[in-house]
Every structure is written in structure tokens, then in C-alpha cells.
Amino acid sequence: xxxxxxxxxxxxxxxxxxxxxxxxxxxxxxxxxxxxxxxxxxxxxxxxxxxxxxxxxxxxxxxxxxxxxxxxxxxxxxxxxxxxxxxxxxxxxxxxxxxxxxxxxxxxxxxxxxxxxxxxxxxxxxxxxxxxxxxxxxxxxxxxxxxxxxxxxxxxxxxxxxxxxxxxxxxxxxxxxxxxxxxxxxxxxxxxxxxxxxxxxxxxxxxxxxxxxx
Amino acid sequence: xxxxxxxxxxxxxxxxxxxxxxxxxxxxxxxxxxxxxxxxxxxxxxxxxxxxxxxxxxxxxxxxxxxxxxxxxxxxxxxxxxxxxxxxxxxxxxxxxxxxxxxxxxxxxxxxxxxxxxxxxxxxxxxxxxxxxxxxxxxxxxxxxxxxxxxxxxxxxxxxxxxxxxxxxxxxxxxxxxxxxxxxxxxxxxxxxxxxxxxxxxxxxxxxxxxxx
Ligand SMILES: [Zn+2]
Ligand SMILES: [Zn+2]
Numbered sequence: 001x002x003x004x005x006x007x008x009x010x011x012x013x014x015x016x017x018x019x020x021x022x023x024x025x026x027x028x029x030x031x032x033x034x035x036x037x038x039x040x041x042x043x044x045x046x047x048x049x050x051x052x053x054x055x056x057x058x059x060x061x062x063x064x065x066x067x068x069x070x071x072x073x074x075x076x077x078x079x080x081x082x083x084x085x086x087x088x089x090x091x092x093x094x095x096x097x098x099x100x101x102x103x104x105x106x107x108x109x110x111x112x113x114x115x116x117x118x119x120x121x122x123x124x125x126x127x128x129x130x131x132x133x134x135x136x137x138x139x140x141x142x143x144x145x146x147x148x149x150x151x152x153x154x155x156x157x158x159x160x161x162x163x164x165x166x167x168x169x170x171x172x173x174x175x176x177x178x179x180x181x182x183x184x185x186x187x188x189x190x191x192x193x194x195x196x197x198x199x200x201x202x203x204x205x206x207x208x209x210x211x212x213x214x
Numbered sequence: 215x216x217x218x219x220x221x222x223x224x225x226x227x228x229x230x231x232x233x234x235x236x237x238x239x240x241x242x243x244x245x246x247x248x249x250x251x252x253x254x255x256x257x258x259x260x261x262x263x264x265x266x267x268x269x270x271x272x273x274x275x276x277x278x279x280x281x282x283x284x285x286x287x288x289x290x291x292x293x294x295x296x297x298x299x300x301x302x303x304x305x306x307x308x309x310x311x312x313x314x315x316x317x318x319x320x321x322x323x324x325x326x327x328x329x330x331x332x333x334x335x336x337x338x339x340x341x342x343x344x345x346x347x348x349x350x351x352x353x354x355x356x357x358x359x360x361x362x363x364x365x366x367x368x369x370x371x372x373x374x375x376x377x378x379x380x381x382x383x384x385x386x387x388x389x390x391x392x393x394x395x396x397x398x399x400x401x402x403x404x405x406x407x408x409x410x411x412x413x414x415x416x417x418x419x420x421x422x423x424x425x426x427x
Contacts, residue, residue, distance in 0.1 A: 009246040082387050083387075084383060100402050101382070101402055145242070157376060
């Protein structure tokens with residue numbers, strides 16, 4: 001295999017799932033390219049990616065704030081009203097002496113999901129205004145370290161499991177935050193699973209090259 | 215794979231000839247890089263790629279053993295303590311699953327069983343197999359299968375946190391003087407186990423599968 005320079009390696013992509021080297025080809029707007037070996041999606045092309053991702057990140061952050069302010073689930077047990085929020089769940093662990101578990105949960109279901117959305121908003125804003133060459137790089141690196149540790153989606157499924165377990169104990173009411181968290185999780189899964197970081201790196205490169213030409 | 219055809223710089227001296235097997239992805243940004251041995255650093259994001267070639271699997275082994283050791287008390291100690299009207303009931307992870315099954319909550323029993331027992335054990339076994347197979351010539355199956363196994367552990371691994379979250383939610387919601395649900399010692403052990411399994415998987419160097427032919 002011959003290459004004009006190392007930069008030409010950007011025309012290739014290695015499949016996450018099976019590690020096969022694939023060559024990148026320009027594809028139609030709105031379509032996606034799949035691995036020649038295993039059929040796993042390698043990259044997508046969406047001309048409105050930055051605008052959409054920025055809008056979704058802002059919406060996601062708003063939903064996340066809503067999900068933390070109001071009760072997720074309320075319950076009547078023996079005539080007394082109990083409720084939980086995400087911060088309350090974490091503090092309850094810390095209060096009962098489970099510092100390690102509490103701290104871990106704080107990072108997995110609060111700090112990391114929040115960080116991802118704040119980073120995304122800054123990142124996509126910078127890409128929109130075509131600024132911050134160094135900062136976008138640092139943010140992308142940070143994003144790839146944080147993303148595998150964000151577990152808001154798993155926490156949401158855990159609430160469902162907890163509700164099923166609690167049905168026998170008393171009347172359960174779903175709070176406003178439950179729906180906000182659901183909306184947040186849908187956006188979170190869409191952003192972290194369907195927008196691949198390699199696509200953002202390529203977009204960044206394209207924007208930088210355009211900037212140099214002008 | 216013929217880049218030369220569209221190569222406008224054809225004939226220049228800068229053309230690099232490389233073996234396709236020498237191409238590895240950056241673990242941070244996915245950029246395809248030429249494997250330059252111990253001094254690898256990614257051409258796109260600049261991160262140090264696989265610098266610790268001399269102890270390539272040891273880090274992953276250390277995390278994995280910690281995880282396996284922590285998994286033992288996680289199963290022996292109670293995960294959930296329910297105290298209602300003076301009577302205290304403790305249940306381990308497996309005990310909780312059995313109880314849910316007996317109560318007829320089959321879907322929840324299955325979810326907890328998968329998340330707390332199947333996934334962790336499967337991850338231990340897959341990682342042990344991968345770590346051994348990159349050092350010793352075992353496992354005659356295709357390299358692609360090993361990559362798929364690794365991919366599987368990355369995708370399903372975090373889901374073993376479900377039980378911890380469920381216990382945290384229950385404990386936060388139900389804490390009256392007459393009825394109270396508390397997390398047990400196993401919660402800490404299990405959280406440590408999941409955390410270190412995730413670390414072990416992240417520390418595993420996927421390029422070793424490629425090198426071991
Ligand atoms: Zn593939
Ligand atoms: Zn990189």
C-alpha cells in the first residue's frame with residue numbers, strides 16, 4: 001500500500017467491531033457507510049450535523065436540569081409521601097456511609113452526563129463559528145475519555161426496574177423529572193452512539209482547511 | 215486498495231510504502247496511524263498510543279484480578295437489607311434474584327441475573343481468554359472473532375451497574391422509621407468489581423490481537 005503522506009491515512013477507517021481496515025468514500029447526504037466485513041456502521045454523512053448536534057445538546061442540557069430539579073418518582077408508603085431525585089439518591093448513599101458507591105454514582109449518572117453536554121455545546125458552538133483550533137482538539141480528547149463512563153441511560157432503566165420492584169409496597173407516581181430524564185436519555189443515546197467522534201474530527205479538519213484557504 | 219490512482223503527487227519522493235498490517239487506530243480519536251513501535255503518538259490528537267509495550271498486558275491483568283477478587287465478597291455479603299416493623303431481612307445478589315423469581319417478577323429477575331451475574335462472569339472469562347490468547351498461542355479462531363468478543367465486553371459491560379443503581383434508588387426512596395431499605399456491604403464490593411472490570415477492558419491493548427498471529 002502506497003500513500004503520498006501520513007495525512008492520506010484520513011481516507012481510511014478501522015472498524016470498531018472487527019478491526020478491518022476500510023477505505024472512506026464520499027457518501028450521499030443522510031446515508032451511512034458500513035464495514036465491508038461485518039456491516040457495522042462506520043460513518044454517516046449529514047450536512048446539517050453541527051447545527052442539529054448543537055440544538056440537541058442545548059435541549060439535552062435543559063432536560064437534564066429539569067430531570068434534577070423535580071421528583072423522579074413519588075410514593076405513598078404508610079401514609080407518608082416519599083420522593084427521589086438524582087442528587088437525593090447520591091446523597092442518600094453518602095449519608096448512609098457508602099462513600100465509594102456514592103462517589104462512583106455521582107460521576108456516572110451526574111457529573112459525566114452533565115460534562116458531555118456542556119462540552120458538546122462549547123464544541124459545536126466553536127465549530128459553527130469556526131474558532132478555537134486548540135480548544136476543539138482538547139474538548140474532543142476529553143469527550144472520548146468521558147463518554148464510556150456516562151451511564152444516564154443505564155440509570156433510567158434502573159428506575160424502571162426499581163418501580164417494578166416497588167409496586168407491592170404502595171402507590172407510585174411518576175414525577176415530571178422522569179419524563180425529562182427520559183427525553184435526556186434519548187438525546188444522550190442519539191448523540192453519543194450515533195454521532196461518531198471520528199466524524200467530528202473530520203468535520204474539524206474540513207473547517208480548518210477551509211479557514212486556511214481563505 | 216489503490217490510493218495511487220487518484221494521487222496527484224504521483225512520482226514525488228514523499229510516497230510512503232507501508233504494510234496494511236502496520237496500521238492501527240488511535241484508542242482516543244480513532245485516527246488510523248502507522249505503528250511506529252514504542253514511540254507511537256497519534257498524528258491527529260497527539261495522545262501517547264500504547265507506550266507501555268514492555269508490560270502490555272500486566273496493567274489489564276492487575277485490574278482484572280482486583281475485579282475478580284472484589285466479586286467474591288460482592289456475592290457473599292448482603293446487597294440489600296430490608297427492615298420492616300422490627301424484622302430485618304438480608305439478601306445477597308443471587309438470593310435477591312431467586313426471591314424475585316419466586317414472587318413472580320420474572321422480567322426483573324432475569325434483568326438482575328443478566329446484569330449482576332451473567333455479564334460480570336462473562337466479562338471475566340472473555341478478558342482472561344483475550345489476555346492469555348495474545349501471549350500464548352491458544353485460540354485458533356479468527357482474529358476478527360476476538361475483536362468482536364472485545365467489542366461485546368465494551369458494549370454490555372456498563373450494564374452490570376443496574377443492580378447498584380436499583381439498590382441506591384430503593385434505599386433513597388424507602389427510609390421510614392417502620393420500613394427501611396438499606397444498601398449492604400456487597401454494594402461497595404460489587405461497585406469496585408464493576409469499576410475495575412471496566413478499567414481492565416479499557417486497558418486491554420486491542421492491537422495485540424493483531425500482532426499475535
Ligand atoms: Zn467491521
Ligand atoms: Zn488520536
